[in-house]
Amino acid sequence: MMLDIRNLTVCYGNNPPSLRDFSLKLNKGEIICLVGESGSGKTTAIRAILGNLPGSGRVTEGEIRFDGNSLLSFTKAQWRNIRGSEISMIFQDSGAMMDPIRTVGNQFKEYIRSHVAVDKKAADYRIKTMLSSVGLADPERVMKSYPFELSGGMKQRVGIAMALTFRPKILLADEPTSALDVTTQAQIVREIMALRKEYDAGIILITHNLALAAYMSDHIMVLKNGRVVDEGNRDHILHSPNDDYTKKLLAAVPSVGGTRYV
């Protein structure tokens, strides 16, 4: 078991828990999707894994084990060590995370150098390789560009390339395609799915699109108001959901059972 989360509860300030009694087991090469409407606790769950809950967020109960270590007992320095290298995150809008006045290449280089000591040439080579591997045809041009000169899909690919640079064992993806047009979404989804083959990475993907989850995942967890209300494999969720809420999410999906999900 690579990642083993048990009975995790997370609170912000003095509010009632935003995530309650959340348990998840992720193996190598496995894709788990978290689905649920906005505010159901999806982002909270994966940010807890990375040790970077926003604001006043804190884990009040439960345990997170990664490769046998208890992450909740990690120091800040230990977190920094694994973040980006062992566990990394793809955000909904990678462009928004970038500095608008610095080239993509410079930002990527700084990211690499914050993890390993490499000279400029080695870093450049690594960046080019990574950008090509996520389907960016002209990596040199991408590196020289400022974020505003790239399309949303290209920026998202840069974000994915960065997240994969150190071949993380776990990839956390928070609505990685929802800001993109349908064609680009489909391409990025295929690329993320290829990763588990190539790297044997375990992937936790957040989406509010149940059809996308069914298409991609081995295991689906449905969250509502901070609780897991349904979970199971794709067939279970599609054909015999336990919870009324899952049924409603399914009813909102136009083409489940067809060949196109995204």
Ligand SMILES: Nc1ncnc2c1ncn2[C@@H]1O[C@H](COP(=O)(O)OP(=O)(O)O)[C@@H](O)[C@H]1O
């Ligand atoms: N920085 C924050 N400060 C206070 N409450 C937060 C913060 N982030 C999220 N929450 C609360 O936690 C709950 C779950 O939010 P979130 O995990 O972002 O849901 P989702 O990703 O499913 O949309 C929401 O009720 C939200 O109000």
Ligand SMILES: [Mg+2]
């Ligand atoms: Mg969210």
